[in-house]
Amino acid sequence: MTDRSDSERDAEWEMVVGLEVHCELATATKLFCGCRNAFGDEPNVNICPVCLGLPGALPVLNEQAVELAMRIGAALHCEIRPSVFARKNYFYPDQAKDYQISQYDLPLNADGWLELPDGTRIGVTRAHMEEDTGKLSHVGASGRINAAEHALVDYNRSGVPLVEIVSEPDMRSAAQARAYASELRGILVATGASDGRMEEGSMRVDANVSVRPAGSDRFGTRCEVKNLNSLRSLGRAIEFEAARQIGVIEGGGTVEQQTRHWDESAGRTEPLRSKEEANDYRYFPEPDLVPLAPDPAWQERVHAGLGPMPADRRAALSEALGGSPSTAETDQIRAVVDLGLDGLIAAAVDAGAPVALALARAANEVAAGGEAALDLDPAAFSELLALEAGGRLSATQSKAVLGALLERGGGDPAALAAEMGFEALGADTLGAVLDQVIGENADAWARFVDGDDKVQGFFTGQVMKATSGKANGREVAAELHRRRQAASAT
Amino acid sequence: MSDADPGRAPLGRDDVVHVAHLARLELSDEEVELFTAQLRTVLDHAADVAALDLSHLEPSSHPIALQNVMRADEPRPSLERDEVLGAAPAVEDHRFRVPRIGGEAP
Numbered sequence A: 001m002t003d004r005s006d007s008e009r010d011a012e013w014e015m016v017v018g019l020e021v022h023c024e025l026a027t028a029t030k031l032f033c034g035c036r037n038a039f040g041d042e043p044n045v046n047i048c049p050v051c052l053g054l055p056g057a058l059p060v061l062n063e064q065a066v067e068l069a070m071r072i073g074a075a076l077h078c079e080i081r082p083s084v085f086a087r088k089n090y091f092y093p094d095q096a097k098d099y100q101i102s103q104y105d106l107p108l109n110a111d112g113w114l115e116l117p118d119g120t121r122i123g124v125t126r127a128h129m130e131e132d133t134g135k136l137s138h139v140g141a142s143g144r145i146n147a148a149e150h151a152l153v154d155y156n157r158s159g160v161p162l163v164e165i166v167s168e169p170d171m172r173s174a175a176q177a178r179a180y181a182s183e184l185r186g187i188l189v190a191t192g193a194s195d196g197r198m199e200e201g202s203m204r205v206d207a208n209v210s211v212r213p214a215g216s217d218r219f220g221t222r223c224e225v226k227n228l229n230s231l232r233s234l235g236r237a238i239e240f241e242a243a244r245q246i247g248v249i250e251g252g253g254t255v256e257q258q259t260r261h262w263d264e265s266a267g268r269t270e271p272l273r274s275k276e277e278a279n280d281y282r283y284f285p286e287p288d289l290v291p292l293a294p295d296p297a298w299q300e301r302v303h304a305g306l307g308p309m310p311a312d313r314r315a316a317l318s319e320a321l322g323g324s325p326s327t328a329e330t331d332q333i334r335a336v337v338d339l340g341l342d343g344l345i346a347a348a349v350d351a352g353a354p355v356a357l358a359l360a361r362a363a364n365e366v367a368a369g370g371e372a373a374l375d376l377d378p379a380a381f382s383e384l385l386a387l388e389a390g391g392r393l394s395a396t397q398s399k400a401v402l403g404a405l406l407e408r409g410g411g412d413p414a415a416l417a418a419e420m421g422f423e424a425l426g427a428d429t430l431g432a433v434l435d436q437v438i439g440e441n442a443d444a445w446a447r448f449v450d451g452d453d454k455v456q457g458f459f460t461g462q463v464m465k466a467t468s469g470k471a472n473g474r475e476v477a478a479e480l481h482r483r484r485q486a487a488s489a490t
Numbered sequence B: 001m002s003d004a005d006p007g008r009a010p011l012g013r014d015d016v017v018h019v020a021h022l023a024r025l026e027l028s029d030e031e032v033e034l035f036t037a038q039l040r041t042v043l044d045h046a047a048d049v050a051a052l053d054l055s056h057l058e059p060s061s062h063p064i065a066l067q068n069v070m071r072a073d074e075p076r077p078s079l080e081r082d083e084v085l086g087a088a089p090a091v092e093d094h095r096f097r098v099p100r101i102g103g104e105a106p
């Protein structure tokens, strides 16, 4: 395989990817008990007889979790069906009960699809409800799982409601898998079902990866890759795993069906266990819970209550821009919708700001504010854009004020601008400064009047120097051109 | 459940060894013999039920004809942590301490 280039190799093989996404639901309590569903609490403060599986404790289903699970199903165009909870039995201390309550052969949502921004449709096999497991910390010399001496368990997360969304093996590249995960995250956030934070584990992605000769319609043996904590890891892990499998096959071997662990720092996948030793989960219907079959009226309410999804929001922004956004604007639109900043833009546009300006500031300066971006006061953002669009602040000044707004979590843009010394010069002051600068540089001025535009920058620079940068570049340019026209006319 | 399917081979020694492994039970050869016979009797009874003509009945996952039993999403007090951890065989750093585990969660 060393004789051929990567592109030749890529042309001979096709990767096939399906994703399993676990999404923690944004409820107040756990799936089957009244313990709080909270991230980052002290260990083992949110535990009770139900989520610890103590004898005699009985689970009762959380209605809001069902509501959120149905919203996910509806947003993914699934059919919402009568469903049954089952026990998935296994020996592992992340569940005190030694089983996990999940939906097995009768999931709540099935047969849906998700459309990627480029129009590709990825099938969604099912989106079922289940409870999350506790959190294990492996303690040992290296901190690595296989080298651990013992483990510590925090059951706060045990019993937190999850929806597992299983895609069809419809993706053919790492980029497509990333696009799917990113779009799905946007949808989960838009439904209000989840905050979609991969780094906090509220959205977790496992990838099923296989390869086959290009043009084949048979699937190769797949490996499941776990521990993908960001979109970046997802993309890297899939690329690595597909290349590894191609290497195995081209080396004369066969791919073994395995679960593999992505090691982010080493940039490789390692085997965890092969399918032969995989557990036999002995699923059976959970005797302590009755079937769940949301009635048509509830399903209708869920459908009717769904707000605009990311695709709708991108379309709305694109339309506001006149219907044919540039490539750069398309990227900006995707970024602001992903970050949930399109509401901010809509508010500014409603207040009279130009769409393109609002989009650019939101996609660049606001987005760079990270967490603070979501807390930015739409009224302050709108006012700032009005100052910039009205020429009272230059682009540079506006960006600086925006940075200060994000840093302080809000404020009055005009007052902030004044505080930062960005007061616009009065027309009189600018006129006087120009008189002086032109008087001191008569030769340069003559060249400018003759049509030498290169001198314009020189004059702008002189004005800025004389005003300590307080002049508005656009106003200076306008004034220079007005004076040149007046001078040429005489 | 599926062991009661008509036409399926009767429960054998290997099945018992497999199930015992899944339950992390260490059985002696004598125990495997004993439980194979006992479990076969239980499954024979299930086979009797499976032999009935139930084609006119809807499958059910629960003996009581109830569905959609739910509670409001309202927090209730959890247990006292110290009390719970006090009942555990081993505790470290406010967490349950468990033996070394090979591999990740199944």
Ligand SMILES: [Zn+2]
Pocket: A030, A033, A034, A035, A046, A047, A048, A049, A050, A051, A052, A159
């Ligand atoms: Zn609980």
